[in-house]
Amino acid sequence: MPEAFGFLLQGFAVALTWQNLLWCLLGCTLGTAVGVLPGVGPALTIALLLPATAKLDATGALIMFAGIYYGAMFGGSTTSILLNTPGESASIVTAIEGNRMARRGRAGPALATAAIGSFVAGTIATLLLSLVAPPMVEFALRFGPAEYFALMVLAFTTVSGVLGASMLRGYASLFLGLAVGLVGIDAISAQQRYTLGIPELLDGIDVVVVAVGLFAVGETLYLAAYYSRAEEKLERLGGSIWMSRADWARSWKPWLRGTAFGFPFGSIPAGGAEIPTFLSYATEKKLSKHPEEFGQGAIEGVAGPEAANNASSTGSLVPLLTLGLPTSATAAMILAAFQQFGLQPGPNLFASSPDLVWGLIASLYIGNVMLLVLNLPLVGLWVRLLAIPRPLLYAGILVFATLGAYGLRQSWFDLMLLWLIGLGGFLMRRYDFPVAPVIVGMILGPLAENQFRRALAISQGDPTVFLSHPISAVLMALSVAVLIGPWLWRRVRKETPLT
């Protein structure tokens, strides 16, 4: 599509004026500033800041918007890593290893690999978006409930990666998460489940409240209770705040693999950003030369999921730009931004408004670069935040976590929930149950259940749909291979010398 590149170049030409770069800078700064608030993910940040772009012309608004978007994404990762308070479900995995790294005095490299990984993933995904969006969406539309369920099954086979040392404890946590995920109105039958007659529970429990409760509040309570003992485990802040040669060597492959997971997931309409981050985490753990570091702060576990998260967000622009369908919260906000300029969203965006679409894509490239340029120098500053005396730092984290949970829907109920869950997180930590599987169960459980029931409803109860649909069959076969493959492989290897 040579004309596409013509449009892209034109987009760059318009976007690269100094005024527009200034808007981008402003957007990045604002986005980062709001994005670091816990409980405020990129979509909400954009919703809050969108009115700020209303007075600009289309190009200026889009480029500022791209800045806000990347700023918010990065701001969210920053607090996940430094404070263990993920602002949205897609950066929960980042918090797992990222915060461990930070506690081992390696916040600098963690932030850097997140920023550069996001940049790499964002750039590759934007490139893919400009090249393969139309054929990609044809493939994506072939995903129906049966295919999604098969995808969830595949995701479940990889959760052992996050279960931790003891399978029994890991599964206990996973099932706790599955149970918590059931709370609320059942999407298929509209019946209430485990709501205890409390109206606030009708919409279910927000996964961000659980993540912040378990990670940040639970952790803080634990440290408060066992302060002296925990102190020894915390290494002094120090070492380089930059990535070492080894860090680079351990990061670049996870960046690429994360991108490979994230982009296709983002472009299928119900793919989401969480599952690719899980898959990336599990894959990196499997492939790493240092699997023992996982759970203690492995840089691969930050690099991969961060790239996956970013690539999936860009991937979700595929159905938006080719079909006019917003399939993620971020895509919905971009749609709102388009509508500001009187653009009717629809399947022919590329053809009917090439200037706006390519302007957006050019802006995404620029926003991405701007964010890297702006944030790498800031890493040093962020890291110094951790030099605050620990009692003050953790008190600050609690305040932050509380603000974030309240900010989700201004409800005191969520606050109470946050602290109850935090108490639960404290007990889990005390008795050595891993907390990450709770989140995995909470996210995957309801998705898998809904798709399973939809698939069976459409097939009128015929369970063979999962095998008769080709994509679903392939995914199921993959899951089986993941489950019994290693075992089979060992047996074959053991038997070979005998024959």
Next chain:
Amino acid sequence: MRNWVVSAALIAALGVSGVAGAIDNVKILIPANPGGGWDQTGRALAQAMLAAKLVKNVKLDNRGGAGGTIGIAQFVNSAKGDPEALMIGGQVMVGAIELNKSPVTLAQVTPLARITAEFDAIAVPTASKFRTLRELLQALKADPGAVAFGGGSAGGIDHILVALMARAVGADPKRINYIPYAGGGEAMAALIGGHVAAGASGVAEFAPQVKAGKLRMLAVSSARRLEDYPTIPTVREQGADVEATNWRAVFAAPGITQAQRDELLRLVFATVKSAPWQETLKRNDWAEYLMAGEEFRSFLETEQKRTAQVLKEIGLAK
């Protein structure tokens, strides 16, 4: 049109001179999170009020969750007797109150006016064998389970429309195969991808896909054909005497006086007649759907009864 005449008469009866001046500050409770239809309605109303200089201040409060039942509970509790408080609501809330067995209902607030509508439509993928709604309904009657309908959340307006159509052609609403989707994008992708046989959703949501040749719109759920889609027949024309509308309305607090109610009504009418609001309607593809006073109150009652009955028939409400 008829509604408009009624409303015009009502405004005349209230003695509106075009300017409402008695209310300076207005609080609007939006019983949904930012981003959705109610939120857009509330924000657009606020902007129009300010732009038309009808009030000095508008305070917006989002209290989302559970189809608006959390918002209405809060409204009844905290705004009682407040002559400056408004709440957005609509058809979805009627269903949610029934489904969630909400202790607070619309009978406890003061209905002011119904203001907008988004009509539903039935569409199929372009490659579908169904050319008309009549054919689709015949298949539905022959074997309700074999025609999978995709649409919005369970018990919502889309679901209700499908159930009403099934009942109208003599099929058991309990046996319809309705696949609910939480997000509009996901439902639309399932329909375009051919994973469900037909879809029920807002006309405006289908329109761009129809224009692009991905979907075929079989019918609209309004009483008469829509001005913008003169070639699309109504559901009623095709053998199912059914109408379904995703209407939105403005409510006032419980326990206000008749005079206070009239004052708020004047403000709402002045707002919906203002230029900024008319622009909003056009931009969002919302139809003006005005109704107020006693007429609106009895409309609410009918709507509530019908919704309760349908939800029972589908088997969602016990």
